[in-house]
Amino acid sequence: MNATDSHPSPDIAAALDACRKAGLTTVRGGDGPIWGWVECATGARRISVPARTDDPGRQRTRLLTFLDSHVTHRVRKRPAPRVRSGR
């Protein structure tokens, strides 16, 4: 798997870049009709990215809509340990 491979469609590649910049992960798939997956930051949801498409604009909108819905999913941070004042 190599997340840095760029998608052959410039439209989809741009949407994947936007996803990565927003903190989502792209995971490269196999050689079939699925190029890979975009996964939200918590790993709770992922969406397929096609290897080829007749309508890259539609695929781009799907990815950006997925991104818009899941960009707020963040891995929960552990609360910082409380420091006692010692008094």
Next chain:
Amino acid sequence: MTPVFQFRMVVDTPPTEAQAVALVALPDSPAVEIAPEEQTGVVWFDRSASLLAEALVTAARDLERVGLRPIRVEPRDPVTIPEAAARLGRSAEWFRDWLAGTRGEPGAPKPLPMRVTGPEKLFSWDDLTEWVRERLDPGLPDDPPVLNAAGLVLRLRRCASGVDGLPVLLGLIAIEQLP
């Protein structure tokens, strides 16, 4: 131009890799969303058909063909201008020009404030259809009743095998008998 309808179907188990591959390989290349923790999945369709109902039925059949059971239908919002034009069976250029010609009028649809956008602005499909119905085509069909009815049919199918006298119950939905 045959309209292209956009919607999502929720399935009762997360699609496997093989099922996802089979779906993405379909001519309209649906997108497959998997939620392993929630034990579910969502399939995003952009399906060409003369009616939304017809698009929903063929999509449900495709899901069943790969071994998935559709349990719910969701509208797919937002849309770009080319996508909205395709749903209306018009060309993107024509619809873009028409919409630009109504810009600034009271009630004209505005792009949605998305956190991330591509080169095309995104609009609410509901806002656009309301505007189109008001200014262009009063007969434009309303999606929500069709999506609601499809959801009910999917629920009914899940329990139909255990219902004694189902044909009698189905007689209740004969539209000509409704008050």
